[in-house]
Amino acid sequence: MSRMSQTWAVARYELTWDLRKRRTYFILGALFLAALYFGYLVPAIGGKWTTLPPFNSGASFESSLWWVNGVNVAFNALASGLFPLLIGGFIAADSLTTEFDTNTIVPLLSQPVTRLEVYSGKFFEKFLLLLFVSALFTLMVLVVSEASIGAQAQLDAFPLVVFFEFGAILQYASLAFFVGSLVRSGSMVLGILTGLLFGIYGTMLVLALQFGLQEPLSLLPIANAAFLLRVMPYSIIQPSGNMVLQGAILGNWTPEVTVTVTSAVDYVVAGLAVNLAAPLLAGLYFFRRAEVKG
Amino acid sequence: MKNLVKSYGPIPGVWDVNLAVRQGTLHGFLGPNGSGKTTTNKCVMGLLHKTSGEIRIFGEEPHGDAIGLKRRVGYLPELPSFPNYLKGREVLLTYGRIRGIPDKTKLLEESKALLKRVGLNDAAEKTVGQYSKGMQTRLGLAVALLGEPDLLILDEPTEGLDPVGVIEVRELLKTAVSEGRTVLLSSHQLSEVQQMCSSVTVLKEGRTVTEGSVEELAERLHGGIIYKAEFDSLGPDLMNDLKRIDGVSAITTMEEDVVAILMSRDYDVRPSLARLAVQHGSLLLSCDREEASLEELYLSLVRESD
Numbered sequence A: 001m002s003r004m005s006q007t008w009a010v011a012r013y014e015l016t017w018d019l020r021k022r023r024t025y026f027i028l029g030a031l032f033l034a035a036l037y038f039g040y041l042v043p044a045i046g047g048k049w050t051t052l053p054p055f056n057s058g059a060s061f062e063s064s065l066w067w068v069n070g071v072n073v074a075f076n077a078l079a080s081g082l083f084p085l086l087i088g089g090f091i092a093a094d095s096l097t098t099e100f101d102t103n104t105i106v107p108l109l110s111q112p113v114t115r116l117e118v119y120s121g122k123f124f125e126k127f128l129l130l131l132f133v134s135a136l137f138t139l140m141v142l143v144v145s146e147a148s149i150g151a152q153a154q155l156d157a158f159p160l161v162v163f164f165e166f167g168a169i170l171q172y173a174s175l176a177f178f179v180g181s182l183v184r185s186g187s188m189v190l191g192i193l194t195g196l197l198f199g200i201y202g203t204m205l206v207l208a209l210q211f212g213l214q215e216p217l218s219l220l221p222i223a224n225a226a227f228l229l230r231v232m233p234y235s236i237i238q239p240s241g242n243m244v245l246q247g248a249i250l251g252n253w254t255p256e257v258t259v260t261v262t263s264a265v266d267y268v269v270a271g272l273a274v275n276l277a278a279p280l281l282a283g284l285y286f287f288r289r290a291e292v293k294g
Numbered sequence B: 001m002k003n004l005v006k007s008y009g010p011i012p013g014v015w016d017v018n019l020a021v022r023q024g025t026l027h028g029f030l031g032p033n034g035s036g037k038t039t040t041n042k043c044v045m046g047l048l049h050k051t052s053g054e055i056r057i058f059g060e061e062p063h064g065d066a067i068g069l070k071r072r073v074g075y076l077p078e079l080p081s082f083p084n085y086l087k088g089r090e091v092l093l094t095y096g097r098i099r100g101i102p103d104k105t106k107l108l109e110e111s112k113a114l115l116k117r118v119g120l121n122d123a124a125e126k127t128v129g130q131y132s133k134g135m136q137t138r139l140g141l142a143v144a145l146l147g148e149p150d151l152l153i154l155d156e157p158t159e160g161l162d163p164v165g166v167i168e169v170r171e172l173l174k175t176a177v178s179e180g181r182t183v184l185l186s187s188h189q190l191s192e193v194q195q196m197c198s199s200v201t202v203l204k205e206g207r208t209v210t211e212g213s214v215e216e217l218a219e220r221l222h223g224g225i226i227y228k229a230e231f232d233s234l235g236p237d238l239m240n241d242l243k244r245i246d247g248v249s250a251i252t253t254m255e256e257d258v259v260a261i262l263m264s265r266d267y268d269v270r271p272s273l274a275r276l277a278v279q280h281g282s283l284l285l286s287c288d289r290e291e292a293s294l295e296e297l298y299l300s301l302v303r304e305s306d
Helices: A003-019 A022-044 A063-076 A079-101 A105-109 A115-148 A155-183 A186-211 A214-218 A225-237 A261-289 B037-044 B088-099 B104-117 B133-145 B163-178 B190-196 B214-220 B236-243 B270-279 B294-305
Strands: B002-008 B011-017 B026-030 B052-054 B073-076 B151-155 B182-186 B199-204 B207-213 B225-231 B248-255 B258-263 B284-291
Touching: A003 A115, A003 B088, A022 A063, A022 A079, A022 A115, A063 A115, A063 A155, A079 A105, A079 A115, A079 A155, A079 A186, A105 A115, A115 A155, A115 A261, A155 A186, A155 A261, B002 B037, B011 B037, B026 B037, B026 B163, B026 B190, B037 B151, B037 B182, B073 B133, B088 B104, B088 B133, B104 B133, B133 B151, B133 B163, B151 B163, B163 B182, B163 B190, B182 B190, B199 B214, B207 B214, B225 B270, B236 B248, B236 B258, B236 B270, B270 B284
Parallel strands: B011 B207, B026 B182, B026 B199, B073 B151, B151 B182
Antiparallel strands: B002 B011, B002 B052, B199 B207, B225 B258, B225 B284, B248 B258
């Protein structure tokens, strides 16, 4: 039997667990409400409580593309900076830690399976689950937008929108695996991830007090930690570029660098490579060294 | 296993464990709580990284990724823990898949047979969360037996079981040995080890104190003779004098005026007992000479080491 089968067996074990957790259904329920909010309520109330008012900013807005903007708003607005954390971080936070917390790691690691297979099997399952969740959320926003605003266009961009969303979520999952391998406590992982997010918000508050409101507002899209992480490798690829950093601020879609699908994909791919691989490999290092003392 | 050392920073977990288990035997691993049995087992299973020393199973070093070797080893941890959302049947199927049992039909049959073998047939459809401690131990035993391993490392396998369960598990282990498997049995129930094991290793404070066959051990440990003596009356002065008899290793009060005297060598103590009884105004009513149980020898050993 190939070693892939062992990895897949671990992924199945993980999936069975996720499908029986209340938390998974709570998050799916929250996603449904979010889809209603971003797909229907945000355009209906004129974009209040978001950083991207679609109808009253003077920015060119195409209602037929609201399904894309709805997803963007969900991921870029201040209040919804929690969004990828909620989905990616919270779903992945207890994947390794619960095994240590409840000592189920002992029978698992006592099987003829390497720690790499356990780790990669678990992450592979998160990959599939979060891909499904990303597609589901995008689909829900699309359906709600279609029902509330009218016919939506450019549906062929669906995979790309899902890909961007999925990348942001998956980075939180990857981060959760790293922190989980390091501290091996579910509550500590959630605390650290939440602390990271609010640390960024705190920094923005300090910036606002020091330089005025506009400065931190210009950082809003990257305040979402997933964006922040993805932008760093982009700055290496195109040092002079400012890309989408300004894109979602208060409806001013005025990027300094023309964003093409190709360049966007470039930076996301580079970002994913760095921001997924680095925490994942660091997590694997700590997981392989972890001792089961309990 | 030679000179195994496992320390947690400056704190020693075990610091000189030597253990040799002959293939096809049931070997007891004895020691008081905290003596390092579980730490040793975890080092063997690659769950803890040894600090120094040598471990070999079937000639191979059992690090965490030694897949071929781990396929030949079944491990029952102390107080095994399984995901509480899985049903008993699902636990075996899940771990069987992870274990690499490729044939689905074979896995289904093996799981069913193992659940029956450990007495969980009727609880196969209950979730682990509904299992008692004893049921979880039985389930752990079934998981350890998955894939028909050559070596079973069992950490307190009768812990939490009712008397019937204890007997069933003992029978199961005897069957495993009769099938040619090797069993390393950690247990604090010395009588169990004496009853079931052909050889034993005694651990104390992270060190191997002694090892050998149960018979050899009895021989090595002071002759292994015990006298059970009943006196007309047994006051503290007489008790103190009994302890001073040459060759007495330990004295345990069994009931009022009855003591068990463990001898450190095969020396007939009866004349001395009768003489001392008379000196203290008492009488020696009866005195039986017996082979000491492993428990008595073990207690003597631990006290002696102190």
